Amino acid sequence: MSLSSLQKRLxxxxxxxxxxxxxxxxxxxxxxxxxxxxVVGFFSVGLLTDFLKLNPEMSGFILVGIIxxxxxxxxxxxxxxxxxxxxxxxxxxxxFIAPVHLFDLISGAWLIGIIRSFIVFLLLSxxxxxxxxxxxxxxxVVHLSLFLFGLxxxxxxxxxxxxxxxxxxxxxxxxAAWSLTSLMSLICGIYYPISILPFPLREIAxxxxxxxxxxxxxxxxxxxxxxxxxxxxxxxxxxxxxIPEAFLLKRVLNRARRIGTLIKLSE
Amino acid sequence: xxxxHLENSPFxxxxxxxxxxxxEAEGISKTFRSGWLGKKRKEALKNIGLQIEEGEIFGILGPxxxxxxxxxxxxxxxxxxxxxxxxxLGIDVLQNGHQVREKVNISSGNANFLxxxxxxxxxxxxxxxxxxxGKRREEKVExxxxxFDLNEHRDVPFDRLSTGMKQRLSLAKSLLNxxxxxxxxxxxxxxxxxxxxxxREKILSIHKRGKMTILLTTHNMREAEFLCQRLAFLKRxxxxxTGTPSDLKRMVRIGDLxxxxxxxxxSEDGLLHAEGVVNFSxxxxxxxxxxDDAEKRLGTLMALLSQGGTRIEKVTLGQTDLEDVFIEFxxxxxxDMGFCI
Numbered sequence: 001m002s003l004s005s006l007q008k009r010l011x012x013x014x015x016x017x018x019x020x021x022x023x024x025x026x027x028x029x030x031x032x033x034x035x036x037x038x039v040v041g042f043f044s045v046g047l048l049t050d051f052l053k054l055n056p057e058m059s060g061f062i063l064v065g066i067i068x069x070x071x072x073x074x075x076x077x078x079x080x081x082x083x084x085x086x087x088x089x090x091x092x093x094x095x096f097i098a099p100v101h102l103f104d105l106i107s108g109a110w111l112i113g114i115i116r117s118f119i120v121f122l123l124l125s126x127x128x129x130x131x132x133x134x135x136x137x138x139x140x141v142v143h144l145s146l147f148l149f150g151l152x153x154x155x156x157x158x159x160x161x162x163x164x165x166x167x168x169x170x171x172x173x174x175x176a177a178w179s180l181t182s183l184m185s186l187i188c189g190i191y192y193p194i195s196i197l198p199f200p201l202r203e204i205a206x207x208x209x210x211x212x213x214x215x216x217x218x219x220x221x222x223x224x225x226x227x228x229x230x231x232x233x234x235x236x237x238x239x240x241x242x243i244p245e246a247f248l249l250k251r252v253l254n255r256a257r258r259i260g261t262l263i264k265l266s267e
Numbered sequence: 268x269x270x271x272h273l274e275n276s277p278f279x280x281x282x283x284x285x286x287x288x289x290x291e292a293e294g295i296s297k298t299f300r301s302g303w304l305g306k307k308r309k310e311a312l313k314n315i316g317l318q319i320e321e322g323e324i325f326g327i328l329g330p331x332x333x334x335x336x337x338x339x340x341x342x343x344x345x346x347x348x349x350x351x352x353x354x355x356l357g358i359d360v361l362q363n364g365h366q367v368r369e370k371v372n373i374s375s376g377n378a379n380f381l382x383x384x385x386x387x388x389x390x391x392x393x394x395x396x397x398x399x400x401g402k403r404r405e406e407k408v409e410x411x412x413x414x415f416d417l418n419e420h421r422d423v424p425f426d427r428l429s430t431g432m433k434q435r436l437s438l439a440k441s442l443l444n445x446x447x448x449x450x451x452x453x454x455x456x457x458x459x460x461x462x463x464x465x466x467r468e469k470i471l472s473i474h475k476r477g478k479m480t481i482l483l484t485t486h487n488m489r490e491a492e493f494l495c496q497r498l499a500f501l502k503r504x505x506x507x508x509t510g511t512p513s514d515l516k517r518m519v520r521i522g523d524l525x526x527x528x529x530x531x532x533x534s535e536d537g538l539l540h541a542e543g544v545v546n547f548s549x550x551x552x553x554x555x556x557x558x559d560d561a562e563k564r565l566g567t568l569m570a571l572l573s574q575g576g577t578r579i580e581k582v583t584l585g586q587t588d589l590e591d592v593f594i595e596f597x598x599x600x601x602x603d604m605g606f607c608i
Contacts, residue, residue, distance in 0.1 A: 007398075015395030018395060022384055023383050089380060094393065095396065097345055097368060099365055258347045
């Protein structure tokens with residue numbers, strides 16, 4: 001790739017950062033997404049742990065889960081927004097008549113998602129320290145960074161799944177942007193270890209990278225992982241999802257061009 | 268220009284081989300499926316063939332819902348055909364869609380863009396999608412804001428713009444990448460007449476400046492006549508005919524209308540056998556004659572009408588436009604049209 005085409009690709013990626021950033025700035029609802037819902041959810045669960053008189057380790061177990069979930073929710077929705085905003089504005093054909101690659105679209109949106117969810121993470125870790133005495137930095141910056149990177153990768157997997165559903169089913173699929181993470185919270189051990197899940201759900205949980213990233217980070221707070229090398233499993237599984245998803249996204253875009261979805265969604 | 272006469276010329280194939288086309292389409296068909304398991308089928312395009320020269324303004328005419336937007340969408344890479352070949356500037360759309368997208372752009376009537384972004388932000392966003400960066404993008408955006416008189420509205424969010432402003436923004440956006448081919452889908456639909464006129468003038472001036480190829484769809488005859496060098500009439504997914512606006516008028520035997528006030532007597536027999544007279548009606552002191560070409564026939568006609576001492580008091584050339592052609596083409600019974608489909 002020549003320098004000029006690299007610069008061009010970077011500009012195209014930046015276009016989606018620019019778009020999501022401006023839309024976030026202008027949309028009160030998206031400020032709620034960063035500041036209101038995660039904070040309300042965090043304090044509700046945190047106060048519940050106080051009421052149940054859980055010991056600091058158990059409280060920490062739950063707080064790690066709720067913060068991880070908030071980070072994923074905010075980051076994945078930014079990836080989904082890259083198509084949702086176009087869908088809601090009926091402007092999707094203008095995006096896809098331009099010479100953009102799906103990689104540019106997803107990575108630009110992911111970048112702004114990382115920024116937004118990192119703000120959420122900083123905010124919630126500050127509150128967790130202040131209100132519940134929980135120290136997120138105990139594992140050290142390297143382990144914390146690996147944990148967060150795992151969450152960001154999980155988010156892009158979820159966000160891309162939403163984009164695939166949007167290109168397949170149009171407006172009907174926008175509910176997926178909010179429901180996929182809720183489904184994950186049920187089976188990935190956000191509030192409880194996956195060992196308490198019934199057999200089939202436990203096996204499904206083992207197939208989701210988030211399960212391993214949570215086990216990895218909780219191991220620094222006295223909860224030994226059920227299997228060794230959780231980080232390798234986590235990142236390995238992430239790529240097992242990402243590569244076929246990238247191909248699938250390309251296929252569904254091609255299908256959308258074939259059956260006229262791009263036109264219908266722009267009318 | 269590839270005109271009607273060339274299309275009927277015996278040398279057509281030889282000439283076509285030496286010509287450079289901006290758009291070439293051959294045997295395009297498209298069927299949309301809907302309902303349970305896609306059992307409902309609508310054949311939107313049937314075996315469409317088109318050849319559009321570089322620098323030409325070509326119009327696709329036809330009633331609503333007859334396949335105009337579908338055809339435009341296929342040519343602009345937004346939709347893939349079921350069958351057929353499309354080459355844009357010599358590039359195969361099915362094989363190299365991405366490469367084609369670098370060289371084309373689209374503007375649609377009832378334009379929609381990101382609602383929260385202002386005029387300027389929308390232009391910057393789409394400019395970035397075409398890889399424009401830094402000062403070059405800034406200059407391009409400012410130039411287009413100036414060209415389309417959007418300066419006063421540059422910081423107004425898209426959802427607060429009037430329909431006319433939205434349309435201007437749509438045209439401005441379509442020029443961001445200096446496209447070699449510009450697709451305009453019903454560019455003045457839903458606009459007030461005065462705004463429509465200004466948009467059409469703007470389209471003509473863009474064409475003159477950039478010498479780009481423009482393919483537009485419309486069901487507005489005046490627009491087609493004002494803008495297009497050649498037209499294709501699309502009905503029920505098929506191209507019924509192509510030609511210049513005057514070719515189409517000639518095909519449906521609609522010519523120039525002469526309104527004549529006279530004193531004396533006019534012979535019906537004479538008019539019946541006069542060359543170039545398509546139709547006529549005579550009443551007391553007034554007659555209307557439709558001729559194929561008023562300029563060419565006027566002298567002979569005046570001489571004919573003045574025979575026997577008839578005094579011609581006033582001759583006016585009435586308006587006949589593509590509206591009549593459209594009505595003829597859009598008629599339900601194709602055999603009424605008086606030409607070979």
